[in-house]
Amino acid sequence: MTERIKSLLERTFDKEQAKFRRDVDWKPLLERFVAEGIGDEARARIGLEEMLKAETPAFMDGERLAFLRTVRQIPDLHTDAEMDARRAAGTAFGEKGVVFNLTADFAPTIRDGLGARLGEIDARLAKCRAEGDAEGVDFLENARLSVEAVLGLVDRYRVEAERRGLAEIAATLAHVPLNGARTFHEALQSLRILHYAMWCEGEYHCGLGRIDQYLFPYYEADIKAGRLTDESALEELEEFFIACNRDSDLYIGVQQGDNGQSVMLGGVTRDGKPAFNDLSRLCLKACGELKLVDPKINLRVDKSTPLEIYELGTELTAKGLGFPQYANDDVVIPALQRWGYETEDARDYSVAACWEFLVPGCGMDINNIDAVSFVGALDAALRILIQNHKDTECTFEDVKAEFFGEVQRRADALVRKYRHVEILPGSFVSVISTDCIKKARDISKGAKYNNFGIHGTGIAVAVDSLASVRELVFEKKLVTLSELVSLLDTDFAGRPDVLAAAKAAPKMGNADARVDDLAKWLIDFWGHAFDGKKNDRGGVFRPGTGSAMYYIWHARDVPASADGRLKGEPLSANYAPSLDVPVKGPVSVVRSFTEPDLGPVCNGGPLTIEIHDSAFAMPDGVEKVAHLVKFFIERGGHQMQINTINRETLLDAQAHPERHRHLIVRVWGWSGYFIELDKPYQDQIIKRVELAAS
Amino acid sequence: MTGRVFEIREFTLHDGPGVRTTVFFKGCPLRCQWCHNPEGQSAEIETMTRKGGEKVVCGRDVSALELAAELAVNADIMNESGGGVTFSGGEPLAQTQFLLELIPLLKARGISLAIETSGYAPAADYQAVVSQLDFVYQDVKLLDAAAFRRWTGGDLSVVLANISWLRNSGVPYSFRVPLIPGVNDDAASRGAFAAFADGSKVEYLPYNTAAGAKYPMLGRVYSLGQGRT
Numbered sequence: 001m002t003e004r005i006k007s008l009l010e011r012t013f014d015k016e017q018a019k020f021r022r023d024v025d026w027k028p029l030l031e032r033f034v035a036e037g038i039g040d041e042a043r044a045r046i047g048l049e050e051m052l053k054a055e056t057p058a059f060m061d062g063e064r065l066a067f068l069r070t071v072r073q074i075p076d077l078h079t080d081a082e083m084d085a086r087r088a089a090g091t092a093f094g095e096k097g098v099v100f101n102l103t104a105d106f107a108p109t110i111r112d113g114l115g116a117r118l119g120e121i122d123a124r125l126a127k128c129r130a131e132g133d134a135e136g137v138d139f140l141e142n143a144r145l146s147v148e149a150v151l152g153l154v155d156r157y158r159v160e161a162e163r164r165g166l167a168e169i170a171a172t173l174a175h176v177p178l179n180g181a182r183t184f185h186e187a188l189q190s191l192r193i194l195h196y197a198m199w200c201e202g203e204y205h206c207g208l209g210r211i212d213q214y215l216f217p218y219y220e221a222d223i224k225a226g227r228l229t230d231e232s233a234l235e236e237l238e239e240f241f242i243a244c245n246r247d248s249d250l251y252i253g254v255q256q257g258d259n260g261q262s263v264m265l266g267g268v269t270r271d272g273k274p275a276f277n278d279l280s281r282l283c284l285k286a287c288g289e290l291k292l293v294d295p296k297i298n299l300r301v302d303k304s305t306p307l308e309i310y311e312l313g314t315e316l317t318a319k320g321l322g323f324p325q326y327a328n329d330d331v332v333i334p335a336l337q338r339w340g341y342e343t344e345d346a347r348d349y350s351v352a353a354c355w356e357f358l359v360p361g362c363g364m365d366i367n368n369i370d371a372v373s374f375v376g377a378l379d380a381a382l383r384i385l386i387q388n389h390k391d392t393e394c395t396f397e398d399v400k401a402e403f404f405g406e407v408q409r410r411a412d413a414l415v416r417k418y419r420h421v422e423i424l425p426g427s428f429v430s431v432i433s434t435d436c437i438k439k440a441r442d443i444s445k446g447a448k449y450n451n452f453g454i455h456g457t458g459i460a461v462a463v464d465s466l467a468s469v470r471e472l473v474f475e476k477k478l479v480t481l482s483e484l485v486s487l488l489d490t491d492f493a494g495r496p497d498v499l500a501a502a503k504a505a506p507k508m509g510n511a512d513a514r515v516d517d518l519a520k521w522l523i524d525f526w527g528h529a530f531d532g533k534k535n536d537r538g539g540v541f542r543p544g545t546g547s548a549m550y551y552i553w554h555a556r557d558v559p560a561s562a563d564g565r566l567k568g569e570p571l572s573a574n575y576a577p578s579l580d581v582p583v584k585g586p587v588s589v590v591r592s593f594t595e596p597d598l599g600p601v602c603n604g605g606p607l608t609i610e611i612h613d614s615a616f617a618m619p620d621g622v623e624k625v626a627h628l629v630k631f632f633i634e635r636g637g638h639q640m641q642i643n644t645i646n647r648e649t650l651l652d653a654q655a656h657p658e659r660h661r662h663l664i665v666r667v668w669g670w671s672g673y674f675i676e677l678d679k680p681y682q683d684q685i686i687k688r689v690e691l692a693a694s
Numbered sequence: 695m696t697g698r699v700f701e702i703r704e705f706t707l708h709d710g711p712g713v714r715t716t717v718f719f720k721g722c723p724l725r726c727q728w729c730h731n732p733e734g735q736s737a738e739i740e741t742m743t744r745k746g747g748e749k750v751v752c753g754r755d756v757s758a759l760e761l762a763a764e765l766a767v768n769a770d771i772m773n774e775s776g777g778g779v780t781f782s783g784g785e786p787l788a789q790t791q792f793l794l795e796l797i798p799l800l801k802a803r804g805i806s807l808a809i810e811t812s813g814y815a816p817a818a819d820y821q822a823v824v825s826q827l828d829f830v831y832q833d834v835k836l837l838d839a840a841a842f843r844r845w846t847g848g849d850l851s852v853v854l855a856n857i858s859w860l861r862n863s864g865v866p867y868s869f870r871v872p873l874i875p876g877v878n879d880d881a882a883s884r885g886a887f888a889a890f891a892d893g894s895k896v897e898y899l900p901y902n903t904a905a906g907a908k909y910p911m912l913g914r915v916y917s918l919g920q921g922r923t
Binding site: 511584585586587588591614615617618620621623624627628630631691 | 702703704705707708711712713715767768770771774775777
């Protein structure tokens with residue numbers, strides 16, 4: 001790492017950039033929107049214009065890539081009352097309603113420049129006017145103004161850079177993003193501005209996509225021309241990655257660090273050739289040197305990926321970064337094809353924010369629109385069963401059937417709830433997404449793919465609970481079903497023997513067929529719970545094994561569960577063994593969790609495991625963990641993330657946060673600073689099963 | 695016949711190359727005062743009491759066929775990664791007849807085998823087992839007979855005879871020295887270990903500071919912990 005990068009890194013981590021920030025009260029703007037009855041698209045465009053006008057060009061000493069946020073707040077475009085009224089009138093929204101969890105199609109605009117987009121807008125505008133397409137005209141006029149707003153701030157940055165004698169920045173901004181990038185440096189500057197503008201427009205969880213693919217031509221040309229070496233390319237990348245951490249505390253998320261700045265590396269090209277290249281390698285190296293939470297690295301692999309690439313990834317795991325997260329092309333690409341993605345698009349997949357698979361540019365999927373709580377569904381099913389049947393009449397098959405029915409009812413309810421969803425528009429993000437200008441429609445009206453993803457929370461707890469019901473009620477006959485259900489309401493009060501038996505029942509993660517068969521059964525029917533169902537955009541519903549933050553939220557809604565989890569105890573995140581259960585080790589966990597066919601549940605949701613940090617104290621620790629990941633992929637795993645933790649360190653960090661400012665953990669689908677998390681999220685991580693402790 | 699084990703640990707990191715499973719055999723003829731697996735010393739099945747009063751039975755009997763099947767579940771990743779199974783303990787050679795039954799069953803599945811041993815076993819047992827293995831981690835604890843007897847209760851000459859055989863056996867090996875503060879971690883001892891190794895590989899293992907934790911769970915006193923914090 002060069003001295004310049006080291007200095008930028010330290011000052012960015014210490015939030016020196018915060019000194020440039022100010023507060024803006026956007027309430028008058030919102031009042032104007034309401035008073036004048038301004039439409040959604042115009043609000044989005046005006047919001048962006050006002051936001052960018054309020055920005056002041058600012059530079060950190062020593063930087064070569066410009067742009068940072070100086071205004072803390074982004075304008076609200078709608079009042080709560082307006083949104084409530086729309087919901088009351090039957091419109092569903094995904095989260096805040098705006099475009100989110102999306103990766104734009106940065107490549108064409110980095111290549112051609114925003115000037116080329118303006119040309120296309122004008123040509124299309126003339127056509128729309130001739131055809132009398134008022135909606136198209138409206139969209140394109142807003143789109144044009146949004147581009148001008150971005151270019152306006154770029155020009156103010158350029159002038160200010162010139163004034164301060166920052167000649168290189170001024171020269172770069174004189175060319176990009178108005179024109180196509182000619183060098184790796186210009187491509188990074190252009191990307192930085194396009195990404196920055198999305199956040200200013202109000203989009204959130206804005207991914208970066210396959211940067212090792214779309215930036216590679218610039219890198220390669222510069223290397224060939226002798227303008228760039230691997231050392232200078234690394235420095236450029238590191239500066240860009242630091243920039244991703246500059247404003248991220250202002251980004252919207254459930255928790256600090258949950259900002260969706262994901263990068264996808266490797267995999268295959270659109271025509272199916274291996275895509276891992278020298279730039280992929282440099283990206284991994286840059287992250288390893290910087291040890292920051294952003295961008296969050298994902299690595300696509302398949303059964304032909306050599307161990308060496310897993311080892312490069314594991315080097316980052318060993319540093320405790322919580323990434324890379326691995327995705328298996330052998331499973332994900334066919335899964336996307338089954339859901340209707342064209343082959344070339346399926347090969348071009350990235351992740352939306354955490355782990356939901358998305359095709360950049362042409363996916364307006366809402367990948368996390370809601371979740372089914374398997375633990376909640378099982379609890380409800382048991383209660384329905386004991387209400388309708390005598391204990392003596394019930395078999396374990398009845399329990400399974402009722403649970404299946406309850407999950408299906410919940411899935412069907414979500415289909416009804418989200419059949420019609422509105423998305424609030426974004427002019428600028430539409431400009432940098434595929435085909436919006438061509439269609440003269442905002443991306444929020446629909447893109448090539450408009451599928452909705454549904455998470456499934458608490459898989460392991462539900463499966464363990466089923467196994468426990470089978471053993472305690474139907475095999476050992478320790479309690480009747482109705483007795484067990486009443487014990488769930490009292491945290492097993494008065495029956496420590498039942499609690500102990502519940503805890504001792506087979507648990508998912510031990511390569512134990514007595515429970516893994518139930519996981520296979522559950523995942524199989526969950527994978528087909530939405531077959532044939534569509535939303536009114538023509539999109540399908542994609543079930544997944546992710547939990548997002550629902551592993552905390554859903555745990556609050558249910559009493560104790562039959563696996564011995566007491567009320568209030570959290571669920572495991574994503575696809576992972578239940579918390580605090582005895583498991584033999586990571587090999588058995590991988591074995592158990594790859595028993596089910598994971599193709600049908602490929603919305604996203606990784607096997608999430610925790611490796612004790614001592615694993616990496618040995619020189620061959622990296623190689624061993626790399627083998628473990630490779631084993632997961634070869635057994636048909638879909639996605640995997642590994643946290644390197646040490647319970648003692650985490651407890652010390654709770655007691656003395658000031659000593660652990662750099663401590664990074666993987667939360668549910670992203671890496672964040674442990675001390676910045678709310679306590680329930682911290683506590684849940686502390687309770688995760690530490691594997692390979694030695 | 696059956697063997698008696700007290701733990702089977704998956705994905706062990708210190709017991710050889712690749713992805714490995716380590717089998718901890720119950721029972722040991724030595725009583726090293728620093729032993730960090732005291733539950734491995736007695737050949738009897740014991741009950742440990744965890745903090746909070748939870749009782750855990752330590753030790754189970756298993757047939758060679760059952761154990762081989764259990765270990766072979768992970769043969770795929772072991773073989774793919776150049777790993778295997780490591781016998782540890784306790785002292786695995788205290789159950790030589792069982793090992794002689796187990797080893798062919800594992801080798802038939804292509805599993806590479808290693809052992810961690812004190813070398814405190816009859817020469818015939820030592821040679822019968824070790825000659826069939828792929829790697830040996832041979833403990834060297836102390837090189838002075840009186841000190842060896844004082845700290846471990848054993849006869850050093852038994853170990854030295856086995857090591858002499860090992861050096862010429864053709865079986866790959868490495869010496870392992872647990873460095874115990876106040877016992878063998880002084881410069882003179884280290885020099886003696888290096889000289890003894892005579893060019894063979896030596897790994898020095900730092901003293902496990904958590905070594906004493908399990909003694910109270912067995913209702914025992916950690917003698918080395920007296921006067922220490």
